[in-house]
Amino acid sequence: MYAVHMIARRMPKEEYGIFTTLLQVVSLMSIPAVGLQSVFAQQAAGAMTPEHERELAGVFRGVLRGTFVVWLLMAAAVVALRGQILAALQISNPAALWLTIAIGLAAVWRPMMQGVLQGRQNFGWLGGIIMLEGVARFSGVLLIVGWLANFAAGAMLAVMIGMILVTGLGAGLCRDCLRGEAAPMDWGRWLRRVVPLTLGMGVSIFMLAADMVFVQKFFSKEQTGFYAAAGMIGRSLVYFTGPVAAVMFPKLARSAATGEKSNALMLGLGVTALAGAGAAVMCTLFPSLPIRIVYDQSYLDVSTPLVPWFAWCMLPLTLATLLLNSLMARSQFAAVPWLVAVAAGYGVTLYLRHGSFIQVIQTIGGFGLLLLAVCARFAFRPRSSPNQPRPV
Numbered sequence: 001m002y003a004v005h006m007i008a009r010r011m012p013k014e015e016y017g018i019f020t021t022l023l024q025v026v027s028l029m030s031i032p033a034v035g036l037q038s039v040f041a042q043q044a045a046g047a048m049t050p051e052h053e054r055e056l057a058g059v060f061r062g063v064l065r066g067t068f069v070v071w072l073l074m075a076a077a078v079v080a081l082r083g084q085i086l087a088a089l090q091i092s093n094p095a096a097l098w099l100t101i102a103i104g105l106a107a108v109w110r111p112m113m114q115g116v117l118q119g120r121q122n123f124g125w126l127g128g129i130i131m132l133e134g135v136a137r138f139s140g141v142l143l144i145v146g147w148l149a150n151f152a153a154g155a156m157l158a159v160m161i162g163m164i165l166v167t168g169l170g171a172g173l174c175r176d177c178l179r180g181e182a183a184p185m186d187w188g189r190w191l192r193r194v195v196p197l198t199l200g201m202g203v204s205i206f207m208l209a210a211d212m213v214f215v216q217k218f219f220s221k222e223q224t225g226f227y228a229a230a231g232m233i234g235r236s237l238v239y240f241t242g243p244v245a246a247v248m249f250p251k252l253a254r255s256a257a258t259g260e261k262s263n264a265l266m267l268g269l270g271v272t273a274l275a276g277a278g279a280a281v282m283c284t285l286f287p288s289l290p291i292r293i294v295y296d297q298s299y300l301d302v303s304t305p306l307v308p309w310f311a312w313c314m315l316p317l318t319l320a321t322l323l324l325n326s327l328m329a330r331s332q333f334a335a336v337p338w339l340v341a342v343a344a345g346y347g348v349t350l351y352l353r354h355g356s357f358i359q360v361i362q363t364i365g366g367f368g369l370l371l372l373a374v375c376a377r378f379a380f381r382p383r384s385s386p387n388q389p390r391p392v
Contacts, residue, residue, distance in 0.1 A: 001134045002236055002294070005229070007141045008155055009295045017224030018091055019152040020232065021216040022100050023159070024209035025089075029100075030107040031205055032070055035198030036063060037111035037118065038328050039190075044119025051183070053176075060112065060177035062185035067108045075101045089213070090221040096153040099160050106163035113170025116177060125173055127243070129166045136162035196333040203343040204321040207367065208238055211360055214350045219357075226302035227357050233290045234310025234361075237279050238318045244268045265326045265379070272322050276315045283311035306357055313365025316372045323375035335378035342371045 008019055043056050078085060078101055082094070091097055117126040140158025145151075171178065215227050283290065287307040291299055327335050346367040354360055 001137065001239070002232070003134075004138050004141050004155075004158075005232055006294050007138070007145055009229075009299070010145065011151060011155070011225075013223075013225035013298075014090070014092075014221040015152045015225075017216060017221055017228050018089065018096060019155045020228035021089055021212050021224070022096060022152060022156055024212040025100055026103050026107055026159070027205050027209040028213070029074065029104040030111065031202035032074075032198060033067060033108040033111045034201040034205055035194045035196075036067070036108075037115035038197045038201055039194045040112055040115025041119035042329070042331075044116045045121070054181055054183040056116070057177045057180065057182035058185045059190060060116070060174070061182055062187070063112060063190075064109065067112075068105070071105045071108050074104060088217050090216060091152070093151060093153045096151075096156050099153060099156040103156065103160045103163050106160070106167045110163065110167045110170060113167065113174050116174045117170070122173075129169050129173075132169065133162045133166040136165050196336045197328050199340055200324060200328045200333065200336045203339045203371070204317070204324050206343050207317055207346055207364070207371065208235060208321075210347060211350060211364055214354060215357070215360060218354045223302070226299060227306065227360075229291065229295050229299050229303040230306035230310050230357075232294075233283070233307055234314040237276055237311060237314050238321060240275065240279065244272050244322065265323075268322055268326075269319065272319060276318045280308075280311040280315050284308040306361065309358060309361045309365075313361050313368060315368075316365065317368035320368060320372040320375045323372070323379045326379055327375060332378055335374065338374045338378075339371065342367060342374055345370075 008016055011019065040056075040060070043052075043059065078097070082097065085091075086094060086097060114126060114129070117123075117129075137158055140161045141155050144154040144158050212228065212231060216224050219227070288300055288304045290307060291303050295303065324339065327333075346363070349363050349367065350360065353363060
């Protein structure tokens with residue numbers, strides 16, 4: 001995924017800015033489905049009997065149909081507002097937007113398949129399809145952008161090909177959920193479970209992706225490519241530690257279902273803190289190195305000073321994301337209103353405070369620390385014993 005930008009850098013700066021912005025838009029489009037991966041991971045982790053497996057199959061098929069309707073509504077809204085969206089994101093070729101809409105369907109369906117694999121702790125295939133998407137995206141960008149057209153629409157076509165490929169493969173790996181006997185789906189019960197998960201998990205995605213959309217709107221399109229380059233390096237710290245959360249989630253979900261204790265959270269938090277801090281120190285000592293590896297000389301002057309800021313300001317968000325995953329895995333939904341409040345404050349602040357690139361990055365760091373504090377408060381607070389009366 002990261003190597004894609006070694007080819008995408010050949011685009012004009014304004015087209016590269018649009019491409020990276022649309023990648024973050026795809027992430028934001030997946031928010032309605034982000035709870036799906038968590039729910040299916042929880043349900044698959046707890047599927048210990050044939051009856052549980054039938055319930056899983058029933059939910060899988062019902063949600064597959066329901067999310068298609070949600071995607072149609074999202075697509076219709078984008079088509080209706082296409083003029084405003086194209087102007088706000090400074091998109092010159094509407095084809096890039098139409099491809100992004102098509103990618104949205106795979107972005108809604110893919111988490112379901114990955115959730116089942118994650119819950120079953122089938123990390124070999126889960127990691128395999130994630131790597132396959134990276135290979136497919138890189139190959140597509142190499143062919144379409146490197147040889148045919150150096151524009152954002154071509155790069156988004158490559159993204160769509162990779163997403164469709166892994167979604168189809170994921171469906172094949174979960175084919176037992178698509179055929180055979182399935183229990184009826186209780187939509188009311190399921191929505192009560194998925195809505196808080198969607199809101200909670202969506203917070204981390206919003207805080208990771210929203211800044212690029214605001215930058216694309218408020219800054220000159222000739223400059224956004226420089227911010228995007230430094231931003232991809234900062235965001236890679238979060239992606240780099242993502243597998244820790246992916247492995248930790250089903251283990252905590254199963255321990256919550258069985259009542260067994262697990263040290264997965266502390267182990268994951270320690271590994272993430274050490275890896276993230278080490279990467280941030282390297283970015284501080286050698287800020288131009290990641291720019292030189294991926295981008296050409298024209299990015300150095302503007303992007304290099306932003307790299308240390310991004311590295312340290314993304315570190316709290318990285319740790320907060322891990323703690324947020326642990327809260328959702330253990331169904332500690334009391335934290336959700338506070339998490340949403342932090343994300344809302346973050347969005348409002350980005351809208352009102354964007355005088356410079358550094359100012360935007362500082363906003364990421366400040367609200368990342370606030371999110372980390374909220375997650376830590378709920379993750380490590382003492383839990384009442386079931387035999388003790390709750391305080392009034």
